[in-house]
Amino acid sequence: MSVEHTLLAVLSFWPSTGYDIKSEFEHKAASLYWGMSYGSIYPKLKKLEEEGFIYTLEQDEEGRRRKLYELTPKGWEEFENWLRMSPAYPVVKDELFMKLSTWHEDMDYSILIGHLQKRRVETKDILSFVKEWPSNGYSFVSKFSALAIRFAEIRLEAEIRWIDEAIHALQMDDLPEGQDLNGNVDKILTRRRQAINSNKE
Amino acid sequence: MSVEHTLLAVLSFWPSTGYDIKSEFEHKAASLYWGMSYGSIYPKLKKLEEEGFIYTLEQDEEGRRRKLYELTPKGWEEFENWLRMSPAYPVVKDELFMKLSTWHEDMDYSILIGHLQKRRVETKDILSFVKEWPSNGYSFVSKFSALAIRFAEIRLEAEIRWIDEAIHALQMDDLPEGQDLNGNVDKILTRRRQAINSNKE
DNA sequence: TTCATGATATATCATTATGATATATCGAAT
DNA sequence: ATTCGATATATCATAATGATATATCATGAA
Numbered sequence: 001m002s003v004e005h006t007l008l009a010v011l012s013f014w015p016s017t018g019y020d021i022k023s024e025f026e027h028k029a030a031s032l033y034w035g036m037s038y039g040s041i042y043p044k045l046k047k048l049e050e051e052g053f054i055y056t057l058e059q060d061e062e063g064r065r066r067k068l069y070e071l072t073p074k075g076w077e078e079f080e081n082w083l084r085m086s087p088a089y090p091v092v093k094d095e096l097f098m099k100l101s102t103w104h105e106d107m108d109y110s111i112l113i114g115h116l117q118k119r120r121v122e123t124k125d126i127l128s129f130v131k132e133w134p135s136n137g138y139s140f141v142s143k144f145s146a147l148a149i150r151f152a153e154i155r156l157e158a159e160i161r162w163i164d165e166a167i168h169a170l171q172m173d174d175l176p177e178g179q180d181l182n183g184n185v186d187k188i189l190t191r192r193r194q195a196i197n198s199n200k201e
Numbered sequence: 202m203s204v205e206h207t208l209l210a211v212l213s214f215w216p217s218t219g220y221d222i223k224s225e226f227e228h229k230a231a232s233l234y235w236g237m238s239y240g241s242i243y244p245k246l247k248k249l250e251e252e253g254f255i256y257t258l259e260q261d262e263e264g265r266r267r268k269l270y271e272l273t274p275k276g277w278e279e280f281e282n283w284l285r286m287s288p289a290y291p292v293v294k295d296e297l298f299m300k301l302s303t304w305h306e307d308m309d310y311s312i313l314i315g316h317l318q319k320r321r322v323e324t325k326d327i328l329s330f331v332k333e334w335p336s337n338g339y340s341f342v343s344k345f346s347a348l349a350i351r352f353a354e355i356r357l358e359a360e361i362r363w364i365d366e367a368i369h370a371l372q373m374d375d376l377p378e379g380q381d382l383n384g385n386v387d388k389i390l391t392r393r394r395q396a397i398n399s400n401k402e
Numbered sequence: 403t404t405c406a407t408g409a410t411a412t413a414t415c416a417t418t419a420t421g422a423t424a425t426a427t428c429g430a431a432t
Numbered sequence: 433a434t435t436c437g438a439t440a441t442a443t444c445a446t447a448a449t450g451a452t453a454t455a456t457c458a459t460g461a462a
Contacts, residue, residue: 002296006299009299009300009303010303012303012305012389012393013303013385013389014385014388014389014392029302030299030302032293032298033293033294033295033298033299033302034293034294034295034298034299035292035293035294071396072396073396073397073399076393076396076397080308082300083300083303083304083308083312083313084312086315086316086319087295087296087297087299087300087316087320088296089320089323090293090294090295090296090297091236091292091293091294091295092233092234092235092236092291092292092293093234093235093236093291093292094234094235094288094291094292095203095288095289095291096288096291097233097234097235097349097352098207098210098231098234098235098288099210099283099284099288100345100346100348100349101230101231101234101343101345101346101348101349101350102210102211102213102214102284102345102346103284103343103345104213104343105343105344105345107281107284111284111285112284112345114287115287115288118287119288119290122290140379140380140381140382140383140385140386140389141379141380141381142302142304142305142306142379143306143376143377143378143379144301144302144303144304144306144313144376144379145301145302145303145379146376146377146378146379146380147301147302147367147370147376147377148298148301148302150363150377151298151360151363151367154359154362154363155356155359155360158355158356158359159352159356161355162351162352162355166348166352169348175344175345175347175348176344176347176348176351177344177347178341178342178343178344178345178346178347179341179342179347180341180342181341182341184214184215184341185341187215188213188214188215188341191215192213192277195272195273195274195277196274196277198274
């Protein structure tokens with residue numbers, strides 16, 4: 001997905017190095033809804049410069065050898081065209097939910113509860129960061145990003161509430177009912193037992 | 202991220218073809234927290250078979266030429282080991298939030314509102330699918346996946362509430378305050394105007 | 403009966419992105 | 433002086449995506 005446009009978007013606020021851009025997506029608000037690796041950033045910055053969307057600023061205080069990139073007029077245009085385009089539906093990859101929903105009924109819950117507890121801690125950490133924002137080293141925050149942060153807050157709080165409920169339900173063994181419309185549960189259990197037994201032989 | 206284990210996880214319920222597996226991540230509950238493309242699925246299934254984690258079932262009713270894959274005992278073991286491993290923090294890529302939080306204050310809001318309205322419709326659609334679950338062609342649903350679905354419901358409902366608030370705030374121009382700690386707003390505006398002007402010349 | 407169409411099914415491939423690694427400098431503390 | 437963590441750029445093997453090709457099956461319409 002369009003790493004290039006994301007780079008232009010970050011550069012639209014102030015000239016930045018590849019390292020600065022990466023930092024935006026680490027332990028900062030932007031990491032809640034986007035990510036990028038150096039392996040994408042540096043080659044793409046090079047490509048964007050070759051194509052005339054950005055250029056390297058030479059005026060670098062104290063002559064440090066870092067490459068500050070800035071948008072060209074063409075880059076501004078491309079950025080604004082991208083903003084106007086309808087955004088794709090989000091892509092999510094969450095292994096916890098993959099594991100949760102493929103857990104089998106005869107497997108030990110306690111490990112699953114451990115996974116949920118770990119996620120609770122991680123989510124709490126991010127939530128408290130989000131709540132302390134913008135005091136975390138930000139020099140500027142638009143009212144639009146304030147709106148995005150507000151959503152992150154709502155979402156993270158809902159997630160923590162759900163985790164608490166889920167842990168409680170698992171510990172009390174008071175889970176919502178599974179539904180077995182075609183008698184598959186027995187088939188699944190039988191397959192599992194057979195596989196496990198044939199492994200022991 | 203581990204496509205292989207996800208394949209084993211899906212196959213742990215019943216033997217499936219590559220196409221079946223892909224379907225699980227399209228218009229179904231699993232698509233809320235995971236995705237895979239055919240370009241990953243088929244090569245990985247081949248690899249998993251070569252490595253002895255899965256095998257091809259020959260008993261295929263009516264002799265249709267489809268490859269039903271089933272877990273081997275080694276595959277079951279690998280699947281359960283994976284379940285026990287601590288899941289990574291989720292990866293999210295949401296262009297809407299990227300656009301929202303890099304919108305500039307002097308840009309036309311109406312397009313942004315349009316993006317939000319489109320997302321509202323998409324989210325509503327998924328929510329009504331989730332609410333009708335498990336009547337949507339599912340033959341079996343564990344109590345763990347019921348838990349995951351419950352979270353999806355909570356999350357999607359919160360998202361819709363936030364979208365409504367956000368649209369309203371944008372329409373009324375009653376947005377949360379932006380914060381300008383280092384006088385960056387003027388700098389940003391000046392840069393933008395200069396770039397746009399130099400483009401017109 | 404034929405034909406069109408959409409769903410089922412497998413597979414490959416160019417492009418893109420990730421994650422790990424290498425390398426080097428800078429600033430601050432010990 | 434030196435160590436150490438942060439800053440900074442870059443590359444590369446591996447992995448994943450998204451598009452495309454190909455073919456069959458089920459169905460209903462002409």
